[in-house]
Structures are given as C-alpha cells and as structure tokens.
Amino acid sequence: MLTAYDMYTAQLFDEAGIPVLLVGDSAANNVFGYDTSLPVTVDELMPLVRAVTGAATHALVVADLPFGSYQVSVEQAVETAVRFMKEGRAHAVKLEGGRRFAAHVEAITAAGVPVMGHIGFTPQSEHNLGGYRVQGRGDAGVALLEDALALQEAGAFAVVMEMVPGEAAKLVTGKLAVPTVGIGAGPHCDAQVLVWQDMAGLRQGGAPRFVKRYGDVAGELTRAAQAFAEEVRGGRFPAAEHTFD
Ligand code: KIV
Ligand code: NA
Structure with a gap:
C-alpha cells in the first residue's frame, strides 16, 4: 500500500x-x-480522494477519515464514511x-462500507499519546492485540x-485472520505501507527510522526546474521546434 493524493501518482502506482x-x-x-x-478537513481531502479514485483502475482506494470527522459519535462516523x-x-x-472505536467500525461496516483499522x-x-513514540512495548503489547482483535471482531477488513516493535506486530499478525499492514512495524506484517513522498524521496530532511527511500524525486525535480530556468535565461528555450509558425 502507498499513499496517493492526486491523479498522476494514483495512475503511476496503480500501473506499477x-x-x-x-x-x-x-x-x-x-x-x-x-x-x-x-x-485537515473532510472538505480538503474529498477532492484528493476523487482524483485518486478517478485515476486508479485496479487498486483498492481507501479514504482516511480525518480528525474530528468520526470521533464525535457513531452517527457522525457513518455519515463521514458515506460521504467519502x-x-x-x-x-x-x-x-x-x-x-474505543469498535462500535464506530461496526456501524460503518453495517452501512456497507469496508473499514481498515489503524x-x-x-x-x-x-x-x-505524549508525542511521536513507539507504541505496544512490553505490557502494552497485550493492549495492542486486544485492539486488533476488537477491530477484527467489529468487521475491519x-x-x-x-x-x-517487530515482535508485537508479529504476534498480532499471527493472531488475526484479517491482514495487517505495517509502517514501522517490522517485516512480519502481511503488507507494508509508506507515504509516497517518503518512499520516493520527495520529502527532504530527516525521516523516521522506518522510511526507506527508493528514489530521488526531490533531486530530479530540482534538476528539471534549474535546467528550465537556465535555458530560459540563456535564450535556449523555447527553440524553433517549440514555436508555432
Ligand atoms: O495518513 C497516512 O498516510 C496513514 C498511513 C501512514 C498509514 O495513515
Ligand atoms: Na492517516
């Protein structure tokens, strides 16, 4: 699984x-x-979801419910899911x-909308949670498993x-019938997900330990922009072949 937020990336990842x-x-x-x-709001995300679903022909497209769009009540959760x-x-x-969200997952599923837990x-x-930190260490591994089982029981696909920790993810993956998708959760999950800008090297600067860069999109875009500017300033673009008679 990869994130996608627009038409071109959806098309490329789908075809890949x-x-x-x-x-x-x-x-x-x-x-x-x-x-x-x-x-981020539902109204901000909606056009991105529409762009990705319009471009992907094979992939399953999952829309993330943003903060504030499902926590208020089970009814709000169903309404937001239906909108997406x-x-x-x-x-x-x-x-x-x-x-804590098992009832929400159950109600959304009952409305006919498949739900992925997180x-x-x-x-x-x-x-x-007290900041950006690893969850499920030590005794908290039991709570992680209980959360996963509750989501499965509620209908999460x-x-x-x-x-x-990798060992906690391995334990949960072994106990669940539905697939797990890991991000910073080691190699034993059934699937893996990364944010595409991290995966492809568009985001610059430090990245979390779980990120691997498979490309240098930032470098490539920078080179292209610099080459364009240089050619325009030097009078080499546009050339005759780019010019209408
Ligand atoms: O919003 C997101 O990109 C995610 C994935 C990292 C799982 O929730
Ligand atoms: Na998310």
Whole structure:
C-alpha cells in the first residue's frame, strides 16, 4: 500500500502494481504543509480522494477519515464514511483507534462500507499519546492485540499497525485472520505501507527510522526546474521546434 493524493501518482502506482492506495490524512503534512495531521478537513481531502479514485483502475482506494470527522459519535462516523463513498467514490475508509472505536467500525461496516483499522502510533492522538513514540512495548503489547482483535471482531477488513516493535506486530499478525499492514512495524506484517513522498524521496530532511527511500524525486525535480530556468535565461528555450509558425 502507498499513499496517493492526486491523479498522476494514483495512475503511476496503480500501473506499477500497488494493490491498495490510501488517500491518507497525512495529506495534512504532505500536501497542505500543516505541521500535524489534526487540522485537515473532510472538505480538503474529498477532492484528493476523487482524483485518486478517478485515476486508479485496479487498486483498492481507501479514504482516511480525518480528525474530528468520526470521533464525535457513531452517527457522525457513518455519515463521514458515506460521504467519502458517495462524493469521493472511495472503496473503503480507514480510521484510527482500537477498542474505543469498535462500535464506530461496526456501524460503518453495517452501512456497507469496508473499514481498515489503524492502531499503534495513531497520529491524530499524538497529544494524548505524549508525542511521536513507539507504541505496544512490553505490557502494552497485550493492549495492542486486544485492539486488533476488537477491530477484527467489529468487521475491519485489515489493520494498519504504526510504530510498534517487530515482535508485537508479529504476534498480532499471527493472531488475526484479517491482514495487517505495517509502517514501522517490522517485516512480519502481511503488507507494508509508506507515504509516497517518503518512499520516493520527495520529502527532504530527516525521516523516521522506518522510511526507506527508493528514489530521488526531490533531486530530479530540482534538476528539471534549474535546467528550465537556465535555458530560459540563456535564450535556449523555447527553440524553433517549440514555436508555432
Ligand atoms: O495518513 C497516512 O498516510 C496513514 C498511513 C501512514 C498509514 O495513515
Ligand atoms: Na492517516
């Protein structure tokens, strides 16, 4: 699974054989430039979801429910999920939280909308968790498993685990019938997810330990922009072949 927030990346990743595209609320950081995922709204995410579902022909497209769009009540959760299906034409939704959100997952599923869970480090609860830190260490591994089982019981079709020890992720993956998707959760999950700008090297600067860069999109774009500017300033672009008679 990779994140995607627009048409070109959705098309490319779909054709590259990525089976699941997530329009993450990480668009907050990676599209809108906010410093956390908390401020991004349903109205901001909806056009991105629509762009990705319109471009992908094979991939399952999952829309992330942003902070504040499902926590208020089970009814609010169902309404937001339905909006992402109708207006965004998503195939499924994802929300953060374990046992505390089992009722929400159950109600959304009952409405006919597949739900992906998300436990471990959940960025929308960053302030509640005391910052950006690994979850599920030691005794907390039991709570992680209970959260995962509650989500499965509630009808979740898959569970994302973020920033948990590899052994805890292995245990949960072994106990669950539905697939786990890891991010900073070691090699034993059934699937893996990364934010595409991290995976492809568009984001500059320090990245978390779990990120691997498979490309240098930042370098490539910088080189292209510099070459364009240089050729325009030097009078080499546009040339005759770019000019109408
Ligand atoms: O918003 C996001 O990108 C996510 C993934 C990292 C799982 O939730
Ligand atoms: Na997210």
